[in-house]
Amino acid sequence: MRLFKFENEVRFMSLRIPASILSGVLLLVSLASLAVNQLNWGLDFTGGTVIEVGYQQPAKLPDVRQHLEAEGFGNAVVQHFGSSQDVIIRLAPRDDIKAAQLSEMVLDALKAGNTEVEMRRVEFVGPQVGQELTEQGGLAMLVALICILLYVAMRFEWRFALGSVAALIHDVIITLGLFSVLQLEFDLTVLAAVLAVIGYSLNDTIVVMDRIRENFRKLRKGGPEEVINVSLTQTFNRTMVTSITTVLVLLALFFKGGALIHGFATALLFGVIVGTYSSIYVSSSVALALGISKEDLIPPQVEKEGADQDPMV
Amino acid sequence: MINQYPLWKYIMVILVVAVCALYASPNLYGEDPAVQVSAGRNAEVNTQTLEQVQQTLQQQNIDAKGVALEEQQILVRLNSDDAQLPTREALERALGDDYVVALNLAPATPDWLESLGAGPMKLGLDLRGGVHFLMEVDMSAALGRALENLEEDFRTSLREERLRYRRVELVENGLEVQFRDAETLEQAVSFLEEKNPQLRIVEGDELTIKATLTEQRLKEIREYALKQNITIMRNRVNQLGVAEPVIQRQGADRIVVQLPGIQDTARAKEILNATATLQFRMVDLDHDVRDAVEGRVPPGSQLLMDRNGQPQLLEKRIMLTGDHIVDANSAFDEYGRPQVSIKLDSEGGDKMSRGTKDNIGKPMATVFIEYKPTPEKDDEGKTVFEKHEEVINVATIQARLGRDFRITGLDSPQEAQNLSLLLRAGALVAPIQIVEERTIGPSLGAENINLGMQAIIWGLCLVLAFMVLYYKKFGIVANMALLVNLVMIVGVMSLIPGATLTLPGMAGIVLTVGMAVDANVLIFERIREELRDGRSPQQAIHHGYDSALSTIADANITTLIAAIILFAVGTGPIKGFSVTLAIGILTSMFTAIVGTRAIVNSVWGGKRLEKLSI
Numbered sequence: 023m024r025l026f027k028f029e030n031e032v033r034f035m036s037l038r039i040p041a042s043i044l045s046g047v048l049l050l051v052s053l054a055s056l057a058v059n060q061l062n063w064g065l066d067f068t069g070g071t072v073i074e075v076g077y078q079q080p081a082k083l084p085d086v087r088q089h090l091e092a093e094g095f096g097n098a099v100v101q102h103f104g105s106s107q108d109v110i111i112r113l114a115p116r117d118d119i120k121a122a123q124l125s126e127m128v129l130d131a132l133k134a135g136n137t138e139v140e141m142r143r144v145e146f147v148g149p150q151v152g153q154e155l156t157e158q159g160g161l162a163m164l165v166a167l168i169c170i171l172l173y174v175a176m177r178f179e180w181r182f183a184l185g186s187v188a189a190l191i192h193d194v195i196i197t198l199g200l201f202s203v204l205q206l207e208f209d210l211t212v213l214a215a216v217l218a219v220i221g222y223s224l225n226d227t228i229v230v231m232d233r234i235r236e237n238f239r240k241l242r243k244g245g246p247e248e249v250i251n252v253s254l255t256q257t258f259n260r261t262m263v264t265s266i267t268t269v270l271v272l273l274a275l276f277f278k279g280g281a282l283i284h285g286f287a288t289a290l291l292f293g294v295i296v297g298t299y300s301s302i303y304v305s306s307s308v309a310l311a312l313g314i315s316k317e318d319l320i321p322p323q324v325e326k327e328g329a330d331q332d333p334m335v
Numbered sequence: 336m337i338n339q340y341p342l343w344k345y346i347m348v349i350l351v352v353a354v355c356a357l358y359a360s361p362n363l364y365g366e367d368p369a370v371q372v373s374a375g376r377n378a379e380v381n382t383q384t385l386e387q388v389q390q391t392l393q394q395q396n397i398d399a400k401g402v403a404l405e406e407q408q409i410l411v412r413l414n415s416d417d418a419q420l421p422t423r424e425a426l427e428r429a430l431g432d433d434y435v436v437a438l439n440l441a442p443a444t445p446d447w448l449e450s451l452g453a454g455p456m457k458l459g460l461d462l463r464g465g466v467h468f469l470m471e472v473d474m475s476a477a478l479g480r481a482l483e484n485l486e487e488d489f490r491t492s493l494r495e496e497r498l499r500y501r502r503v504e505l506v507e508n509g510l511e512v513q514f515r516d517a518e519t520l521e522q523a524v525s526f527l528e529e530k531n532p533q534l535r536i537v538e539g540d541e542l543t544i545k546a547t548l549t550e551q552r553l554k555e556i557r558e559y560a561l562k563q564n565i566t567i568m569r570n571r572v573n574q575l576g577v578a579e580p581v582i583q584r585q586g587a588d589r590i591v592v593q594l595p596g597i598q599d600t601a602r603a604k605e606i607l608n609a610t611a612t613l614q615f616r617m618v619d620l621d622h623d624v625r626d627a628v629e630g631r632v633p634p635g636s637q638l639l640m641d642r643n644g645q646p647q648l649l650e651k652r653i654m655l656t657g658d659h660i661v662d663a664n665s666a667f668d669e670y671g672r673p674q675v676s677i678k679l680d681s682e683g684g685d686k687m688s689r690g691t692k693d694n695i696g697k698p699m700a701t702v703f704i705e706y707k708p709t710p711e712k713d714d715e716g717k718t719v720f721e722k723h724e725e726v727i728n729v730a731t732i733q734a735r736l737g738r739d740f741r742i743t744g745l746d747s748p749q750e751a752q753n754l755s756l757l758l759r760a761g762a763l764v765a766p767i768q769i770v771e772e773r774t775i776g777p778s779l780g781a782e783n784i785n786l787g788m789q790a791i792i793w794g795l796c797l798v799l800a801f802m803v804l805y806y807k808k809f810g811i812v813a814n815m816a817l818l819v820n821l822v823m824i825v826g827v828m829s830l831i832p833g834a835t836l837t838l839p840g841m842a843g844i845v846l847t848v849g850m851a852v853d854a855n856v857l858i859f860e861r862i863r864e865e866l867r868d869g870r871s872p873q874q875a876i877h878h879g880y881d882s883a884l885s886t887i888a889d890a891n892i893t894t895l896i897a898a899i900i901l902f903a904v905g906t907g908p909i910k911g912f913s914v915t916l917a918i919g920i921l922t923s924m925f926t927a928i929v930g931t932r933a934i935v936n937s938v939w940g941g942k943r944l945e946k947l948s949i
């Protein structure tokens with residue numbers, strides 16, 4: 023079985039102008055949304071308290087709010103979480119109550135109304151910790167990008183490095199944009215997911231670039247655009263198969279993994295799809311636009327070392 | 336002949352897989368409900384204790400699955416959850432306060448596996464329930480205390496050297512001393528510089544000098560404060576009776592405390608958060624307390640209230656602080672009066688001996704100091720702590736004191752007990768504040784495991800089915816690699832001591848399942864290409880594996896770089912995720928390249944093939 027049977031190479035690059043426009047629009051929308059709506063930062067970043075409780079019967083949110091208000095927690099955000107029996111309560115950081123005592127006060131308030139309430143999860147994060155995390159998360163992403171840039175530049179060529187990093191930034195911004203547009207909560211697990219998107223997208227991009235490099239050396243004729251088209255055609259099936267298997271498990275995670283992991287699965291699902299697209303269009307278009315040519319990749323004979331010997335494995 | 340592995344390569348593959356499978360296997364055995372006995376501050380767990388435990392179990396007719404003494408701990412394995420509570424109660428009664436008896440879940444790994452160092456994966460709190468605290472040590476208070484000590488030190492040593500000064504006072508980050516004449520100043524500078532190499536002394540206007548702590552010394556103070564607080568946290572956590580607590584330093588001024596299985600967070604917080612310290616100071620007998628109450632407090636003294644609201648005039652000089660106390664016990668003296676016997680470390684013993692030498696027959700006060708958080712915040716948004724001082728006891732010094740001494744003159748045995756408890760709990764060098772708290776209920780933890788497992792199984796089945804449909808027999812080979820890969824991840828995770836499985840970690844495994852087939856997809860697509868180009872099946876396999884190799888290496892190394900950076904920079908869930916991701920990349924490279932090749936070679940290699948099922 024084969025997903026796609028191509029007799030000749032597909033002229034992927036002929037669509038690179040519309041693709042650039044599409045990417046540009048998506049990037050603009052994402053950036054605009056990030057600037058206007060910003061991200062719906064989760065507790066990990068803002069600080070505050072999240073309390074998840076389980077009721078024996080379906081919980082009535084107005085009642086819960088009333089009990090909380092009676093205890094002076096009028097500003098609490100009360101929502102169902104996962105099922106009608108589970109309720110999540112969010113409280114902004116407060117100065118007047120010692121944060122460490124807050125969770126007990128809220129639980130007492132809830133127990134006053136309904137004795138059959140079970141504490142499932144309490145998370146409290148101080149505002150400074152949240153701020154540090156934001157900085158650290160951003161730093162992690164930046165360092166990762168720089169290291170990848172260096173590695174690819176070393177192993178391949180600087181135009182490829184810029185192309186792959188452009189694809190990564192493209193994917194990250196659009197994934198963040200989705201979270202901003204839909205106002206999905208952005209917590210630490212989502213950050214981990216965004217970082218995983220970097221990993222995935224990179225994997226995809228490298229595979230394509232590796233083939234482009236190989237073809238530049240192998241094919242005697244054809245301009246850069248044609249070589250890229252041939253390479254994309256050759257790798258297209260593998261790109262799709264890997265995307266499909268990854269999306270399959272992510273769907274399993276999305277539907278079966280539980281509410282706590284929802285944001286993670288959403289970010290990855292979307293990121294993998296965007297990453298697949300970007301490995302085809304963004305990275306190669308950027309390398310092409312930067313003027314990648316046969317001469318850039320032909321020389322160092324060192325690369326060929328051992329190619330004519332028996333393989334190790 | 337191509338596509339044949341030498342025998343040693345097959346053996347290597349089988350060996351690696353077998354070792355991983357072996358170390359993964361403890362995860363299948365589950366856990367026994369257990370009760371764990373560990374030593375308190377004054378006790379030791381030894382074979383004697385073991386006998387005592389066994390006797391107690393026999394007396395109470397408790398049927399234990401096993402009782403073992405390992406690493407200073409006794410683990411009593413039980414047959415059911417119901418037996419846990421009665422066993423703990425029985426053991427607590429039999430062993431007394433010196434031992435910590437805690438409920439635990441012990442991995443039911445068979446002995447022969449355990450002797451190989453195998454054990455199940457450690458589960459993070461989000462998967463097994465419990466409390467996680469991140470605490471911050473108030474370093475400004477630690478520095479403040481160091482400066483206060485230094486101020487006292489200046490006063491005494493200058494007086495002893497007969498270098499007359501006008502005043503010594505605390506200024507920002509240092510001390511300022513004013514002298515009467517330039518000559519004394521010169522002498523004092525050289526004297527102080529020699530005595531305190533860790534100080535930077537600069538001369539100022541009007542016959543003053545300013546002494547500030549050097550960077551080196553500041554760092555030492557911070558390090559000391561953090562280490563001391565970690566030790567004290569450990570003692571306090573011990574009081575809670577938690578099995579396998581985690582107390583770790585994080586960064587420059589934070590401490591992570593994880594208490595698995597703890598539900599009573601209120602009590603945990605109360606005990607961990609109590610920020611108290613003790614000081615021993617002489618009562619000022621030279622001045623009248625009544626004068627002081629009216630506002631005329633002599634400069635070297637301080638007016639404090641005792642527990643009954645009575646004013647006490649104490650010397651400012653601190654003879655000894657609570658951090659030197661190694662142990663404290665309440666008891667009765669020969670006349671049946673309550674007393675507290677105290678044991679000091681050697682430095683504390685020296686200080687005490689010097690301090691009490693000339694003060695026999697005079698009263699000495701024990702001051703209890705507590706830092707309470709206030710609603711106010713400083714400029715950096717940190718909580719401001721308020722210092723509460725109280726005299727808890729005034730006792731007469733009977734003799735020159737050394738490392739062991741007693742405090743008498745206590746009102747009741749109850750008071751003696753409280754005092755000894757406070758002394759024993761240790762003094763925090765600097766106040767701490769909980770900056771992060773996460774509590775996961777046990778049912779939620781179990782649910783998280785359950786959902787995570789479901790997601791893994793569903794994802795795995797979908798991928799397995801897809802691969803067989805798409806690559807037929809080679810798909811089966813890839814699927815075998817995928818399953819082995821999962822076993823290997825679990826094996827490596829169980830083997831690495833620091834690796835902990837968390838919810839994001841499980842997500843990392845799920846992601847690996849999706850991405851692990853990638854290497855095989857690359858290889859198989861290459862083989863198909865080679866076949867289309869008209870090569871023979873054997874040639875196609877050979878070249879397919881060959882040419883895919885560098886692609887796989889490049890793609891995985893870059894992802895690995897990302898995973899390593901995440902591990903280095905990230906915290907909490909990001910770390911958990913990056914560990915599984917990195918392990919997954921490595922194992923999937925091994926299984927996809929070497930593992931599948933071994934299978935492919937043994938099945939198809941060395942034969943004449945007309946067609947490949949790919």
